[in-house]
Amino acid sequence: MQSPSLSIDLNVLSANIQKLKSGLSPGTAIMFVVKSDAYGHGIGPVVQQAARDGVPWFAVAYFEEAIEVRQAAPEAEILVLGPITPEEVPEALRLQITPTVVDVEHANALGKAARQAGGTLNVHIKVDTGMGRMGFLEGAVMEDLGPILKTGHLHVTGICSHLAAVDLKRPWLQEKQHTRFRNAFQAAEELAGRRLMRHFCSSRGIQYYPEWDYDAVRPGILLYGYGCNDPRMRFQTQPLLQMKSRLMQVKRVPEGYPIGYYSSYRTTRETQIAVVGAGYADGYLRSLSNRGEAILRGQRVPVVGRISMNWITLDLGPDLECEAGDDVILIGKQGEETIWADWLGRRAGTIAYEILTAIHPRIPRSYVP
Ligand SMILES: Cc1ncc(COP(=O)(O)O)c(C=O)c1O
CATH class of the missing domain: 2.40.37.10 (Lyase, Ornithine Decarboxylase; Chain A, domain 1)
Known part of the structure; x- marks a missing residue:
C-alpha cells in the first residue's frame, strides 16, 4: 500500500489505563474521553479494550458517538458532554446514556421529553466555572437546581465542570474554578439531599491536582500517551x-x-x-x-x-x-x-x-x- 496507514497498539493503551487505575485516589473512577473517534484512534476498538481493562465510564461530545460507545461496550456508563436534544431522549433512555444538562431550559426540555417517553433520565449537571462554554453559572446552580431536582422525569446523578486552564504560573485561574465548582456541588447536594457523582479534572488537572480527583476524572489525551512531557508529572503514559x-x-x-x-x-x-x-x-x-x-x-x-x-x-x-x-x-x-x-x-x-x-x-x- 502506498497511502498512509495507522497502527494502534492496544497493549500500550492497557498499560496507560493500568497506570492511572493504580495511581488515582482510592474511589476515583476513570471516565475515558473517547470523543472524535477516540482522538483519531478509532472509537470501537479503543472502547472495547478499555472496557476489558475495567474502565467503567466513557465520555463523548455528541449523542451519535454515545451510540457507538454503547455498541462497543454494552455494560459501560456513558456520559454525553455536550447538550443532547429532546428528540434524542427516547434513545438515550433505551440505551441508558447519561446526558449533561447545561441550563434550566435544557433541563426542562429533556425532562418533558423523558415524561413523554415514559421514563426517567439520569443526568449530570454541567457547571461553567470559568471555561465560558456550556453549563450553568455558579449562581444559576443555586437558583435553578431546586426545580430541576423536583422534575419527576430527570434524576440528577452527577455534577461536573471543565477546567479552562491548569496554568502553573497563574494557579489562581484553576483555583478559582475549583472554588466555584465546590460551591456548586455543595449547594446542589444540599438541595438534592444526597451525594452526587462529582468530576472535574481532565488530563492536565489530573497531573497536577490529585486532591481534585473526586469520584471520577475525565482523561483524554493522557490515555492516548500525551500530556506527560515533564518527567515530574504524576503519570507517564506512552503513545499508541x-x-x-x-x-x-x-x-x-x-x-x-x-x-x-x-x-x-x-x-x-x-x-x-x-x-x-x-x-x-x-x-x-x-x-x-x-x-x-x-x-x-x-x-x-x-x-x-x-x-x-x-x-x-x-x-x-x-x-x-x-x-x-x-x-x-x-x-x-x-x-x-x-x-x-x-x-x-x-x-x-x-x-x-x-x-x-x-x-x-x-x-x-x-x-x-
Ligand atoms: C469536558 C471535557 N472533559 C474532558 C476532556 C478531556 O481532555 P484531555 O484530553 O485534555 O484530558 C475534554 C476534552 O476536550 C472535555 O471537553
Whole structure:
C-alpha cells in the first residue's frame, strides 16, 4: 500500500489505563474521553479494550458517538458532554446514556421529553466555572437546581465542570474554578439531599491536582500517551498510534532544484528527493510544509516544499540509501528516532489533539493485539 496507514497498539493503551487505575485516589473512577473517534484512534476498538481493562465510564461530545460507545461496550456508563436534544431522549433512555444538562431550559426540555417517553433520565449537571462554554453559572446552580431536582422525569446523578486552564504560573485561574465548582456541588447536594457523582479534572488537572480527583476524572489525551512531557508529572503514559506510509519515488536532483508548489524550497546541494504518499487530505497538516520531519531507515529527514493533497517530499541528503517501497514513519518510532504528535504539533503551531483528530477516518487502522 502506498497511502498512509495507522497502527494502534492496544497493549500500550492497557498499560496507560493500568497506570492511572493504580495511581488515582482510592474511589476515583476513570471516565475515558473517547470523543472524535477516540482522538483519531478509532472509537470501537479503543472502547472495547478499555472496557476489558475495567474502565467503567466513557465520555463523548455528541449523542451519535454515545451510540457507538454503547455498541462497543454494552455494560459501560456513558456520559454525553455536550447538550443532547429532546428528540434524542427516547434513545438515550433505551440505551441508558447519561446526558449533561447545561441550563434550566435544557433541563426542562429533556425532562418533558423523558415524561413523554415514559421514563426517567439520569443526568449530570454541567457547571461553567470559568471555561465560558456550556453549563450553568455558579449562581444559576443555586437558583435553578431546586426545580430541576423536583422534575419527576430527570434524576440528577452527577455534577461536573471543565477546567479552562491548569496554568502553573497563574494557579489562581484553576483555583478559582475549583472554588466555584465546590460551591456548586455543595449547594446542589444540599438541595438534592444526597451525594452526587462529582468530576472535574481532565488530563492536565489530573497531573497536577490529585486532591481534585473526586469520584471520577475525565482523561483524554493522557490515555492516548500525551500530556506527560515533564518527567515530574504524576503519570507517564506512552503513545499508541503510529502513522506510516511508503516511499514512492526517490530521485537525485541538482543544487538549486525547486520542490513543490510555488517552489517554497530549493535544494542547497545535489541531493535525493523522496516522494511519500501522504498529504493534507489524509490529515497531514499543510502547516507542516517545510517544517515536518519523517523517519526513513531509522533516520530523521526533513519534509521540504509544500505539503500537497496526497504527497509530501523529503530531502534525504546525498547519501542515505533507500528505495521505493521503504516504510516512512510520519508519526511513531523507528530505531532510536521518534516523532510523536506533540512534537509535530509544535512544528505545525498546534497541539497533539489537532494532529491526532485531523487524521482522516478513511485511513486504514490496524490494531495490536
Ligand atoms: C469536558 C471535557 N472533559 C474532558 C476532556 C478531556 O481532555 P484531555 O484530553 O485534555 O484530558 C475534554 C476534552 O476536550 C472535555 O471537553
